[in-house]
Amino acid sequence: MSVIKPLPRWADLILLPFINLCTAFFVCGIVVYIxxxxxxxxxxVMLKGAFIYPGSLGYTLxxxxxxxxxxxxxxxxxxxxxFNIGGEGQAYVGSLGVLLAAALFAQYLPSLLVIILCICCxxxxxxxxxxxxxxxQAKRGSHIVITTIMFxxxxxxxxxxxxxxxxxxxxxxxxxxxxxPESIRLPKVQDAFxxxxxxxxxxxxxxxxxxxxxxxxxFWILIxxxxxxxxxxxxxxxxxxxxxxxxxxxxxxxxxxxxxGAFAGLLAVNEVMGVQNRVILNYTAGYGFTGIAVALxxxxxxxxxxxxxxxxxxxxxxGTELDFEFQSITRDMVLLIQGLIILxxxxxxxxxxxxxxxxxxxxxxxxxKNG
Amino acid sequence: MADFFLQILWTLDATLRVATPLILCAMAxxxxxxxxxxxxxxxxxLLSGAFVAATIASLTGSAWLGLSGAxxxxxxxxxxxxxxxxxxKGDQVVSGVAINFLASGITVILGIAIFKRGGQTPxxxxxxRFRPIELWFTESINNIPIIGTIxxxxxxxxxxxxxxxxxxVPLASFILYRSRFGLRLRAVGEAPIAVDSAGxxxxxxxxxxLIIGGIFCGIAGAYLSISHGAFFLREMSAGKGYIALxxxxxxxxxxxxxxxxxxxxxxLDAVTSRxxxxxxxxxxxxxxxxxxxxxxxxxxxxxxxxxxxxxPPSAIGVPYKK
Numbered sequence: 225m226s227v228i229k230p231l232p233r234w235a236d237l238i239l240l241p242f243i244n245l246c247t248a249f250f251v252c253g254i255v256v257y258i259x260x261x262x263x264x265x266x267x268x269v270m271l272k273g274a275f276i277y278p279g280s281l282g283y284t285l286x287x288x289x290x291x292x293x294x295x296x297x298x299x300x301x302x303x304x305x306x307f308n309i310g311g312e313g314q315a316y317v318g319s320l321g322v323l324l325a326a327a328l329f330a331q332y333l334p335s336l337l338v339i340i341l342c343i344c345c346x347x348x349x350x351x352x353x354x355x356x357x358x359x360x361q362a363k364r365g366s367h368i369v370i371t372t373i374m375f376x377x378x379x380x381x382x383x384x385x386x387x388x389x390x391x392x393x394x395x396x397x398x399x400x401x402x403x404x405p406e407s408i409r410l411p412k413v414q415d416a417f418x419x420x421x422x423x424x425x426x427x428x429x430x431x432x433x434x435x436x437x438x439x440x441x442x443f444w445i446l447i448x449x450x451x452x453x454x455x456x457x458x459x460x461x462x463x464x465x466x467x468x469x470x471x472x473x474x475x476x477x478x479x480x481x482x483x484x485g486a487f488a489g490l491l492a493v494n495e496v497m498g499v500q501n502r503v504i505l506n507y508t509a510g511y512g513f514t515g516i517a518v519a520l521x522x523x524x525x526x527x528x529x530x531x532x533x534x535x536x537x538x539x540x541x542x543g544t545e546l547d548f549e550f551q552s553i554t555r556d557m558v559l560l561i562q563g564l565i566i567l568x569x570x571x572x573x574x575x576x577x578x579x580x581x582x583x584x585x586x587x588x589x590x591x592x593k594n595g
Numbered sequence: 596m597a598d599f600f601l602q603i604l605w606t607l608d609a610t611l612r613v614a615t616p617l618i619l620c621a622m623a624x625x626x627x628x629x630x631x632x633x634x635x636x637x638x639x640x641l642l643s644g645a646f647v648a649a650t651i652a653s654l655t656g657s658a659w660l661g662l663s664g665a666x667x668x669x670x671x672x673x674x675x676x677x678x679x680x681x682x683x684k685g686d687q688v689v690s691g692v693a694i695n696f697l698a699s700g701i702t703v704i705l706g707i708a709i710f711k712r713g714g715q716t717p718x719x720x721x722x723x724r725f726r727p728i729e730l731w732f733t734e735s736i737n738n739i740p741i742i743g744t745i746x747x748x749x750x751x752x753x754x755x756x757x758x759x760x761x762x763x764v765p766l767a768s769f770i771l772y773r774s775r776f777g778l779r780l781r782a783v784g785e786a787p788i789a790v791d792s793a794g795x796x797x798x799x800x801x802x803x804x805l806i807i808g809g810i811f812c813g814i815a816g817a818y819l820s821i822s823h824g825a826f827f828l829r830e831m832s833a834g835k836g837y838i839a840l841x842x843x844x845x846x847x848x849x850x851x852x853x854x855x856x857x858x859x860x861x862x863l864d865a866v867t868s869r870x871x872x873x874x875x876x877x878x879x880x881x882x883x884x885x886x887x888x889x890x891x892x893x894x895x896x897x898x899x900x901x902x903x904x905x906x907p908p909s910a911i912g913v914p915y916k917k
Contacts, residue, residue: 255701255704259704259705259708260708307686307688307689309688309692360895360898360899364898364899364900365900366895366898366899366900366905367898367907369633369635369688370840370841370844370894370898371895371898371899373635373837373840374837374841374891374892374894374895375891375895377834377837377888377891378888378891378892378895381884381885381887381888381891382884382888384884385882385884385885389882513692513696516689516692517696520689551711552704552707552708552711553704554703554704554707556699556700556703556704556707556714556829557700557704558700559696559699559700559703560696560697560700560701560704561700562696562700563693563694563695563696563697563698563699563700563701564693564697566689566692566693566696567675567679567690567693567694567697570685570686570689570690570692570693571679571680571683571685571686571687571689571690571693572679572683572685573685574683574685575683
């Protein structure tokens with residue numbers, strides 16, 4: 225096998241991911257074609273549904289908010305070479321934090337303080353759910369992938385039990401909690417704009433979008449500007465070298481998982497405090513798993529994660545539009561695209577590497593000849 | 596007393612029915628993982644097998660064609676897994692997650708495109724399914740007390756695929772521990788470099804392990820939709836692939852122990868549905884959420900070394916680079 229020359233930085237960061245993404249969409253287009261619809265029409269309907277219809281941009285950004293949180297959760301763990309599949313469960317349990325903080329403080333403290341406490345508690349509960357797999361990986365050698373999968377199922381059982389038991393709304397039959405007090409519901413974006421005198425069409429997008437942007441910034445500072453972030457990346461690159469450099473690897477693993485779980489827990493801020501205003505059975509709806517695709521596509525970098533989240537926001541919002549416009553394409557298409565993106569941007573991320581590198585070296589040779 | 600005896604037999608009977616897909620998937624998981632490939636994708640292969648089985652059975656009217664289609668679909672998924680993480684040395688967990696997503700998406704999309712019933716296939720009639728088989732001598736043994744009842748209620752009257760699953764366990768054991776291929780497969784999972792230096796292709800051994808796993812998962816999928824059930828329903832695998840993975844770990848990556856784990860998890864499932872709303876003496880009513888969570892709790896306890904010590908294959912999860 226010939227030695228593959230490393231690609232220039234821009235090609236590795238932009239060109240390859242772009243080719244991978246195109247491959248995923250191309251395969252998806254083939255599937256659309258096979259089931260007898262026009263892929264181009266489907267794409268147009270999706271884009272219209274995500275951007276053009278009134279309120280659709282708000283919906284897109286509301287989904288984006290969710291994916292930023294879960295994407296950051298997966299990305300944090302990836303930096304330490306840990307695969308946290310448990311974002312779904314951590315986000316689910318995070319909602320308990322909101323309920324608890326609301327129940328404890330809503331009557332006594334000013335609402336702004338309660339909102340901050342609720343946000344912190346959602347992160348705290350998400351973190352608590354991730355710390356156990358982290359501990360088991362660090363101290364007892366059980367594999368994080370398996371334990372986080374198991375913890376997803378445990379979270380699901382726990383929440384079914386709670387939501388159909390002590391947390392169930394009085395006098396109701398459906399498994400959902402009481403509504404949160406009005407004072408701690410996050411304002412919707414249209415309300416904020418109305419306050420400024422501008423009318424925009426209503427959507428579930430709310431102030432947690434700002435929280436998500438802050439989370440992105442915090443993530444960037446944490447990973448690249450702090451000592452802890454350096455240690456996390458060191459553990460991810462080479463555990464032995466990290467140990468040799470005096471880094472306590474098990475401590476870093478546990479801390480990384482805690483932070484990862486905290487990001488996942490924040491999903492509750494958008495869904496529970498911003499949109500549903502209560503905890504509903506299976507409110508996480510697979511957002512935690514989508515975080516995997518987001519992190520892989522965004523190359524674990526805040527800017528990448530933002531755009532990947534935006535892409536998935538477009539796919540989710542545009543996907544609902546497919547339901548209306550087509551007979552045989554539904555939003556399940558999004559599941560397929562998600563799988564293809566994880567496959568091509570994740571597992572097969574370097575499939576095109578040799579080819580692209582060959583093309584580059586040919587171009588180089590040619591320019592040398594000519595020059 | 597006789598009633599209680601029958602109750603136990605029925606629970607065990609249900610155990611066997613519920614455990615069948617778990618057993619098949621667990622054997623698939625063992626082959627894949629013993630060769631050094633993490634197999635999160637059991638769930639996706641199971642689901643695609645179930646879909647293709649029901650679809651083909653419904654279109655052609657033949658359960659056997661359905662079964663073959665399920666096996667082919669599941670093996671194709673396995674090959675995709677292999678292409679990503681053997682040929683291109685991609686991350687095995689990522690590839691597995693991708694396959695699970697692909698399966699959930701494509702089964703519903705194709706289901707809607709073919710049948711226009713929101714992802715569900717039409718209900719299959721008896722000829723399109725694997726029917727329960729009455730084993731030999733059921734009539735003549737029937738009169739013998741206890742043994743006759745056990746034979747009639749528990750051992751006889753399952754579909755062919757249940758018996759096939761039961762045969763798969765000794766078969767898997769034999770292949771793994773008594774054949775040359777099995778020796779190589781286990782060696783590839785422990786020390787691929789040693790196998791490579793002996794002149795055996797690590798890649799080919801791992802591919803074959805995945806293909807065998809695909810066959811098992813395909814049968815399991817067919818069992819779900821054209822034997823145990825009578826149609827395909829979206830997400831009908833409902834986490835069974837993950838439970839099977841838990842059983843693999845619980846069984847310490849050995850066929851017979853994993854089989855016992857599957858029976859245990861199946862038993863928990865069967866008991867849960869029997870005990871729904873039943874007030875037990877002393878303990879009271881057991882919350883079914885707890886019973887559903889029990890397999891996961893047990894696996895976590897085992898994995899963390901609180902009950903026994905798991906010994907996964909040493910080379911698991913590591914792509915082999917020459």
